[in-house]
Amino acid sequence: MNTKKILLVDDEKGFTDVLRLNLESTGDYEVKVVNDAREAVKQTIAFRPNLILLDIIMPFLEGPDVVMALQENESIKNTPVVFLTATVTQEEVDQQQGIIGGHPFVAKPTNFEELVSSIEKNAGMVY
Amino acid sequence: MAEKEKNVVNFSDPLSVLIVEDNEVDYKMLSSMLKDESYKISYSQVTETLADAVKALKEKSFDVAIVDLNLSDSKGELTLKEITEQFPLLPVVVNTGAYEDDLGLKTLGYGAQDFLVKSKYTAYTLIKALRYAIERKRLELELKDTMEQLSVTQRQLIEAERMRIIGGLASGVAHEVKNPLATILYGVTYLTDHVQVDDEKYQVVLDNIRAATHKANNIIVDLLDFASLSRLNKKATSLEDIIEKSLSLVGHEIDKHKVSVSKEITKDLQDIVVDKNRIEQVVVNLLLNAIYSITEGGNVHIRVHNGCLSSEMIKSMGLSEHYFKNGDRYLFMHIEDNGSGIKNENLDKLCDPFFTTRRAKGGIGLGLPVSKNIMELHEGSLCVQNKEDEGARATLIFRTSL
Ligand SMILES: Nc1ncnc2c1ncn2[C@@H]1O[C@H](COP(=O)(O)OP(=O)(O)OP(=O)(O)O)[C@@H](O)[C@H]1O
Ligand SMILES: [Mg+2]
Numbered sequence: 001m002n003t004k005k006i007l008l009v010d011d012e013k014g015f016t017d018v019l020r021l022n023l024e025s026t027g028d029y030e031v032k033v034v035n036d037a038r039e040a041v042k043q044t045i046a047f048r049p050n051l052i053l054l055d056i057i058m059p060f061l062e063g064p065d066v067v068m069a070l071q072e073n074e075s076i077k078n079t080p081v082v083f084l085t086a087t088v089t090q091e092e093v094d095q096q097q098g099i100i101g102g103h104p105f106v107a108k109p110t111n112f113e114e115l116v117s118s119i120e121k122n123a124g125m126v127y
Numbered sequence: 128m129a130e131k132e133k134n135v136v137n138f139s140d141p142l143s144v145l146i147v148e149d150n151e152v153d154y155k156m157l158s159s160m161l162k163d164e165s166y167k168i169s170y171s172q173v174t175e176t177l178a179d180a181v182k183a184l185k186e187k188s189f190d191v192a193i194v195d196l197n198l199s200d201s202k203g204e205l206t207l208k209e210i211t212e213q214f215p216l217l218p219v220v221v222n223t224g225a226y227e228d229d230l231g232l233k234t235l236g237y238g239a240q241d242f243l244v245k246s247k248y249t250a251y252t253l254i255k256a257l258r259y260a261i262e263r264k265r266l267e268l269e270l271k272d273t274m275e276q277l278s279v280t281q282r283q284l285i286e287a288e289r290m291r292i293i294g295g296l297a298s299g300v301a302h303e304v305k306n307p308l309a310t311i312l313y314g315v316t317y318l319t320d321h322v323q324v325d326d327e328k329y330q331v332v333l334d335n336i337r338a339a340t341h342k343a344n345n346i347i348v349d350l351l352d353f354a355s356l357s358r359l360n361k362k363a364t365s366l367e368d369i370i371e372k373s374l375s376l377v378g379h380e381i382d383k384h385k386v387s388v389s390k391e392i393t394k395d396l397q398d399i400v401v402d403k404n405r406i407e408q409v410v411v412n413l414l415l416n417a418i419y420s421i422t423e424g425g426n427v428h429i430r431v432h433n434g435c436l437s438s439e440m441i442k443s444m445g446l447s448e449h450y451f452k453n454g455d456r457y458l459f460m461h462i463e464d465n466g467s468g469i470k471n472e473n474l475d476k477l478c479d480p481f482f483t484t485r486r487a488k489g490g491i492g493l494g495l496p497v498s499k500n501i502m503e504l505h506e507g508s509l510c511v512q513n514k515e516d517e518g519a520r521a522t523l524i525f526r527t528s529l
Contacts, residue, residue, distance in 0.1 A: 086305035109309035
């Protein structure tokens with residue numbers, strides 16, 4: 001099977017629903033949704049994604065905290081992360097060549113095509 | 128006592144005095160009193176009418192004027208008002224008739240510094256009144272200046288606080304609004320690819336939703352922009368390069384509206400220290416405004432030159448006198464068009480957020496306020512005026528570091 005596994009971590013259920021539909025309908029991705037960031041590490045270990053799409057501002061646990069928690073876990077610490085966030089503008093993302101604070105960023109709302117190209121660029125092997 | 132007073136007021140600088148008095152007895156009396164050499168009056172002149180007084184004050188500068196209010200061509204308080212309005216820096220001592228103490232006191236409210244009661248003064252009290260009037264006027268002007276400075280500072284503080292609140296509000300709103308926008312956008316993307324109905328109307332509806340989503344997002348981005356203070360990336364940059372880049376960015380609109388562009392750029396142009404992207408954004412906003420004001424086949428003229436600010440310019444452009452000093456050197460960039468110009472009643476509102484006369488054509492009304500904000504963050508300014516003949520002129524003022 002050639003599909004990539006994407007873990008989508010975002011508290012906005014409406015958003016994760018439509019994004020999952022879009023990603024799955026390309027036939028290229030298998031998507032697992034996590035709406036409660038506290039579940040992110042557990043689901044990463046269970047699902048073994050090629051890439052995590054991670055929202056930044058979430059209740060209970062914010063995006064950067066999730067990254068730190070992943071780091072503490074040897075088996076998943078190299079999983080690529082793309083931040084998906086409404087807190088910065090596309091212009092700011094472009095100015096930094098898509099990388100802010102060491103991680104690739106995609107600004108919400110961004111065209112689906114751009115999101116896909118960022119996924120393709122950053123997705124990695126499953127360890 | 129006289130000794131002590133001399134410490135406060137300087138009695139030794141030579142004075143020039145204008146006497147405005149039509150009663151011969153009075154002005155002869157005043158003139159002869161002022162002749163005493165120990166009073167150091169270097170010059171005195173008598174005029175008998177208000178018109179002559181105004182003429183004399185325009186021709187020569189006087190240290191102080193003694194004014195009788197009832198002249199052949201002007202009576203009462205009006206005489207004083209006329210003089211203080213035309214010559215706001217001139218110290219004035221009013222010479223009132225006997226038994227007019229009330230009037231005398233009232234004149235202080237109209238801008239006189241002291242009053243004499245005819246035939247009740249001596250040479251010494253006269254000269255003391257003149258010297259004190261000068262000192263009072265000086266203190267009054269100093270106070271006025273301090274008050275102005277204070278009110279500028281106060282306005283700045285209010286503005287800074289307002290921007291802080293807007294900034295916090297804007298980023299909060301942006302986050303809350305962009306999330307649902309992203310949901311709408313991906314929803315539309317999905318439907319566009321999967322609606323099987325062979326009906327063009329569905330695609331039209333979906334396209335409209337997508338366009339509306341992008342527009343809403345642009346408003347949010349503009350709002351964030353407006354609110355983002357002090358994140359400037361300043362570097363020495365050529366204004367000419369900025370102009371070229373901006374023109375190429377709006378090239379499409381220039382062609383579409385069949386507008387011609389002409390340029391007049393000073394040869395000795397120095398670099399300015401600015402955030403290039405931000406200034407480009409300003410120039411693009413102004414170019415678009417100019418282009419949209421033109422019906423078809425008009426001209427946009429760009430002029431760049433070094434120069435000073437005169438006090439008339441400071442006033443007519445509504446600049447703060449505390450930042451922009453008469454005589455300081457700046458770099459000016461004008462963008463002039465021969466379009467519709469601006470209705471007088473709208474001139475004051477141009478830089479209000481969301482003021483637009485182009486709402487129906489997609490105007491948001493953030494172009495000028497955002498641009499003005501950016502210019503002010505560069506310690507420069509932006510103003511938009513009507514040209515003398517037709518159309519409008521937007522002027523950017525940059526500080527040149529000399
Ligand atoms: N060169 C000009 N000639 C005539 N009117 C002008 C000119 N520049 C600005 N205006 C007036 O000032 C208004 C506000 O301008 P501003 O750039 O802030 O907003 P806008 O152009 O309407 O919308 P946008 O947010 O898209 O820029 C305009 O709607 C227009 O009425
Ligand atoms: Mg505009």
